[in-house]
Amino acid sequence: MIEAAVSMPRLFAEGAGTLNVNLTITPGSLTALVGPSGSGKTSLLRVLAGLETPKQGRIVVEKQVWFDAGQGINRRPQQRSIGYIFQDTALFPNLSVRENIAYGASADGQTLVDELVEATGLNAFVHEKPTRLSGGQRQRVALARALVRRPQLLLLDEPFAALDDPSATQLRHVLLDLHRAWGTTTLLVSHHDADVRVLADRVITLVQGQIQEQPHRTTPAKRERIDHIYFDEATRQWVIETATGQLRSSDVRWQQATAGDFVQIDWMRSQS
Amino acid sequence: MLFVYAMPIDWEPIWLTLRLAGITTLLLLLIGVPLAGWLALSRFRLKPVIESLISLPLVLPPSVVGFYLLLAFSPTSAFGAWLLRTVDLQLVFSFPGLVVASLLYSLPFMVHPIQAGLENLPLSWREASYTLGQSPTRTLWRVLLPNCKPAVLTGIVLSFAHTIGEFGLVLMIGGNLPGQTRVASIAIYDEVELLHFDTAHAYAGLLLGLSFAILLLVYGINKRVTV
Numbered sequence A: 001m002i003e004a005a006v007s008m009p010r011l012f013a014e015g016a017g018t019l020n021v022n023l024t025i026t027p028g029s030l031t032a033l034v035g036p037s038g039s040g041k042t043s044l045l046r047v048l049a050g051l052e053t054p055k056q057g058r059i060v061v062e063k064q065v066w067f068d069a070g071q072g073i074n075r076r077p078q079q080r081s082i083g084y085i086f087q088d089t090a091l092f093p094n095l096s097v098r099e100n101i102a103y104g105a106s107a108d109g110q111t112l113v114d115e116l117v118e119a120t121g122l123n124a125f126v127h128e129k130p131t132r133l134s135g136g137q138r139q140r141v142a143l144a145r146a147l148v149r150r151p152q153l154l155l156l157d158e159p160f161a162a163l164d165d166p167s168a169t170q171l172r173h174v175l176l177d178l179h180r181a182w183g184t185t186t187l188l189v190s191h192h193d194a195d196v197r198v199l200a201d202r203v204i205t206l207v208q209g210q211i212q213e214q215p216h217r218t219t220p221a222k223r224e225r226i227d228h229i230y231f232d233e234a235t236r237q238w239v240i241e242t243a244t245g246q247l248r249s250s251d252v253r254w255q256q257a258t259a260g261d262f263v264q265i266d267w268m269r270s271q272s
Numbered sequence B: 001m002l003f004v005y006a007m008p009i010d011w012e013p014i015w016l017t018l019r020l021a022g023i024t025t026l027l028l029l030l031i032g033v034p035l036a037g038w039l040a041l042s043r044f045r046l047k048p049v050i051e052s053l054i055s056l057p058l059v060l061p062p063s064v065v066g067f068y069l070l071l072a073f074s075p076t077s078a079f080g081a082w083l084l085r086t087v088d089l090q091l092v093f094s095f096p097g098l099v100v101a102s103l104l105y106s107l108p109f110m111v112h113p114i115q116a117g118l119e120n121l122p123l124s125w126r127e128a129s130y131t132l133g134q135s136p137t138r139t140l141w142r143v144l145l146p147n148c149k150p151a152v153l154t155g156i157v158l159s160f161a162h163t164i165g166e167f168g169l170v171l172m173i174g175g176n177l178p179g180q181t182r183v184a185s186i187a188i189y190d191e192v193e194l195l196h197f198d199t200a201h202a203y204a205g206l207l208l209g210l211s212f213a214i215l216l217l218v219y220g221i222n223k224r225v226t227v
Helices: A041-049 A097-102 A110-119 A135-147 A165-182 A193-199 A252-256 A265-271 B012-041 B047-059 B062-073 B078-087 B095-119 B123-131 B136-147 B149-164 B168-174 B184-193 B197-224
Strands: A002-012 A015-025 A030-034 A056-061 A064-068 A082-085 A153-157 A185-189 A202-207 A210-212 A223-232 A237-242 A246-249 A262-264
Touching: A002 A041, A015 A041, A015 A210, A030 A041, A030 A193, A041 A082, A041 A153, A041 A185, A082 A135, A082 B123, A097 A110, A097 A135, A110 A135, A110 A165, A135 A153, A135 A165, A165 A193, A193 A246, A237 A252, B012 B047, B012 B095, B012 B136, B012 B149, B012 B184, B012 B197, B047 B062, B047 B095, B062 B078, B062 B095, B062 B168, B095 B136, B095 B149, B095 B168, B123 B136, B136 B149, B149 B197, B168 B184, B184 B197
Parallel strands: A030 A185, A030 A202, A082 A153, A153 A185
Antiparallel strands: A002 A015, A002 A056, A056 A064, A202 A210, A223 A237, A223 A262, A237 A246
16 A cells, blocks of 8 residues: 655645645556646655655555655655656666666566566667657657566656657557556556546546545546447557547456446446 | 977977876866766755865966965975875975876866766756666766766866966976976976077967867867767
């Protein structure tokens, strides 16, 4: 279990305020953190990673105290079991793709590096420098690099923001496959509803540094009649179309639904 | 080449100047790179004090620096006497003294470009390295320094060129001892005093050509240095 209760002064889009978050994350889950720009999403990730220090609070990960203002405990980023994907990928331009991925690996971790290269489909580019890669390829390198230490907590800061649709879709699949295979507890900051619909087990909305109690809704929460349901081979997702919108998921239980059934959108998400 | 050797000059001051600049630059590289790295990465509260001390030679007249170093290195001072007693080293009017004085005087020319180069790199590279479990030292050597080669090269060249051009400091600390402390800039001054303008021209022309060649080399290399 990951428990974070932190508080720190922050400058938000609407002015000065306090980032005040009390959050519990289930191990193995993929939680999406959404909210308007400048609402404190990235700050929360940075606090969890140890890149910023909250004024008050406590962060406990699997019974290990990473931060406790009261007891003066503050583990450095190096001492926290995290993987962090930065918005700009932060790949090291002087190192090749393989060297980037292997940078944080332990001495006996070369097999794991090979596995990650394979899983992220980067075999053809291992000797290339990151500057020669596309945005999607760079994000896959960043993902592989972040997982190379087998982190307890994977933090992703807008990994799809700068990608075109096909690249974003491909990266979502890679991320989802790796998440299912490895079960790494993941916190994803995103502006994109597609990320939330496809990836997240749970959605948390942050507004001006405060968690909003109501669940994030990308579609109406009421029961709606399914007009069409089909499997999209290109994206490997089930697609449900209703009168007001379209839902997508990789959850195989969606195949049990048929046209004419009623679907409770929040229920579907909570079961996935 | 024949023309150069045919010039009516004593070559000792030229070789001495190059030896002083070479040794100073090499030692500055060993001291300046870790120091610049520490200044770029550290949040130490007294960092501005350290930065001010390093930068002092930029604003002080060389004679002021030379005067204080002369006092400090003198065998009559506590430090000078201790050096003489423990390692039998006299820094005033000696080549080792010139090296030590040049190290202090040229330190900002090595540290500032490298520190600025490191500080201009994206913060996320450093943070990414930390989240991957790496220490600041390893981050500096594996990620940051390899990505600011032009800044390191600029530091090397500025330090070398600045040491070649030292005059006031050398005169204060080293005096004018042939073969030990009589560097090219001092030799030029001597020749002008003696109204030997041809010889002064030869020394000055050599330094001018050497300095231009070094800068040309650096700008040429800097264009080619890509990550």
